[in-house]
Amino acid sequence: MKIKLFPALQYLIYFLKKEDRHALQSPYAYLIYQGLKDYRFRYKEGIPEIEALRRGFLQDSRLIRINDLGAGSLRFSSPERKVADIAQYSCSSKKYNLLYQYFCGLTPAFTVIELGTCLGINTCYLSEMVQGSLYSFEGAEELITIAQGHLRARKKIKLIAGDISETLPTFLQDHLTVDFAFVDANHTYQHTLSYVKQIMKKIHPASVIIIGDIHWSKAMHRAWNEIRGMEEVRMSLDFHECGVLLFKEGLGKQHYVLSY
Numbered sequence: 685m686k687i688k689l690f691p692a693l694q695y696l697i698y699f700l701k702k703e704d705r706h707a708l709q710s711p712y713a714y715l716i717y718q719g720l721k722d723y724r725f726r727y728k729e730g731i732p733e734i735e736a737l738r739r740g741f742l743q744d745s746r747l748i749r750i751n752d753l754g755a756g757s758l759r760f761s762s763p764e765r766k767v768a769d770i771a772q773y774s775c776s777s778k779k780y781n782l783l784y785q786y787f788c789g790l791t792p793a794f795t796v797i798e799l800g801t802c803l804g805i806n807t808c809y810l811s812e813m814v815q816g817s818l819y820s821f822e823g824a825e826e827l828i829t830i831a832q833g834h835l836r837a838r839k840k841i842k843l844i845a846g847d848i849s850e851t852l853p854t855f856l857q858d859h860l861t862v863d864f865a866f867v868d869a870n871h872t873y874q875h876t877l878s879y880v881k882q883i884m885k886k887i888h889p890a891s892v893i894i895i896g897d898i899h900w901s902k903a904m905h906r907a908w909n910e911i912r913g914m915e916e917v918r919m920s921l922d923f924h925e926c927g928v929l930l931f932k933e934g935l936g937k938q939h940y941v942l943s944y
């Protein structure tokens with residue numbers, strides 16, 4: 685396994701900068717952040733069915749081959765990985781599953797997209813909030829096969845297989861708006877920027893976009909800083925593990941580094 689210095693340094697910077705709700709001067713930011721804290725406390729045990737699925741993956745010793753179409757992994761040098769290791773190191777934790785679920789619930793959640801299905805644990809959490817359809821994109825064939833095994837029972841979820849650089853533009857051509865998007869795929873500067881720019885053409889003031897692993901590498905850190913500075917973004921929230929973009933009309937340009 686590989687360990688990189690950049691993410692560790694970025695976490696130290698985050699730790700020194702992060703604020704709690706008492707430092708928030710924006711009433712809107714305070715309301716959202718307090719709502720998130722309350723939500724996490726209320727559902728701190730997660731969803732039992734989904735957590736049982738996670739426990740099963742954490743004990744799964746199958747070895748699969750990942751055809752990685754993006755920046756690769758900071759932790760694994762080989763394309764062959766145990767399902768248990770993917771569940772432990774590549775899937776979002778329950779704490780952040782709840783964060784993504786909470787912010788999805790702040791939107792109409794009729795058209796929800798997730799770039800990066802992985803094992804489908806976060807997909808399950810998001811699907812609990814979806815009012816219309818959740819479209820989950822994944823490029824790794826063996827991950828799709830595993831995820832299909834349990835996601836097919838959830839009728840709101842539609843898996844889209846293939847290179848996201850090809851499947852996302854085609855999908856967006858056929859959809860007028862996107863309510864919520866979780867971008868957690870590829871992890872290169874160019875592709876992250878491209879995905880977000882494409883999605884932003886379909887958003888509305890109540891939409892939310894979340895980008896995963898924003899301090900994972902220099903390239904992702906650079907992409908996050910550029911994206912949060914875009915004119916369309918009215919408020920950005922940095923939770924270190926991810927960055928949240930809000931587009932509510934009437935807000936002055938605001939950026940917060942928040943404890944979670």
